[in-house]
Amino acid sequence: MKQISTRFSMAVHILSLIAVNSNELTGDFIAGSVNTNPVVIRRIMGMLKKAGLVEVRPGVGGASLLKATEEITLLDVYQAVNVIKENQLFRVHEEPNEQCLVGRNIELVLQSELNEVQSAMEHRLAQTTLSQLTARFK
Amino acid sequence: MKQISTRFSMAVHILSLIAVNSNELTGDFIAGSVNTNPVVIRRIMGMLKKAGLVEVRPGVGGASLLKATEEITLLDVYQAVNVIKENQLFRVHEEPNEQCLVGRNIELVLQSELNEVQSAMEHRLAQTTLSQLTARFK
């Protein structure tokens, strides 16, 4: 069963860390908290940077958020790490037989429903903010 | 990017075929419409059978639905082909550092949100029936 990559959960972890310990964080420290290799962290940080969520001080280290924690949603993170692209949560089999009523129609009809399904999921992602998560840490 | 397996879209295709051409279908014909290998079809049919959605006449061939098309939802199909298990749409990185405030809490807090997200998606899947799809074929 294919699941959505841990890149996403790691990214949320990273952002939570930065939210809590603002600025005193090296990639190696983050890697220690996430429990993975520092390069994995740097890769994800690169994506978060490109999405405009964080700022990193090269050379010396230290990261900070570019938006308030109330304004970073799980959807923002999900999109930043590119874990699922637009309308591609579900993979639909390709090149069905056009000679057949079903084969001819299934792709378009099913895909339009699946797009709705994906939207419903992403809409729910947008309702949770980073601040809601960190508020529950204890 | 990992996507949800085409097993799901193929299953919908198969059920649509049965709904339209009730009973005169061999696995090889279905494979021709889906455009894949017959064994792939049989594998999926096996899952649909186990879920109580279809009935297959062994030996001689031919399949029929065990429920009305109005009563088969995309969620039923999705669950039948076991494409995503309960609360496992998102994979969460394992064994974060318990010494760290974030590491200690992230798993539980994030997972509870992600379960909500998955529920939202599945709820939307349950709103589309097989009959709604086949009605749009032309």
Next chain:
DNA sequence: ATAGTAGTAACTATAATGGTTACAACGGTG
């Protein structure tokens, strides 16, 4: 100049997928 950090490229092991071959089991039909 040095030390410690970030940025990347390249390689690897792992796991799920989807296609394939092969064969056994089944059930009408001649």
Next chain:
DNA sequence: CACCGTTGTAACCATTATAGTTACTACTAT
């Protein structure tokens, strides 16, 4: 009763994305 076409499975393979790893360059404060 034997045959033929079908279903049911097991086993294998190529492909793909992931996540970890090594190695190296570039940057910045001291």
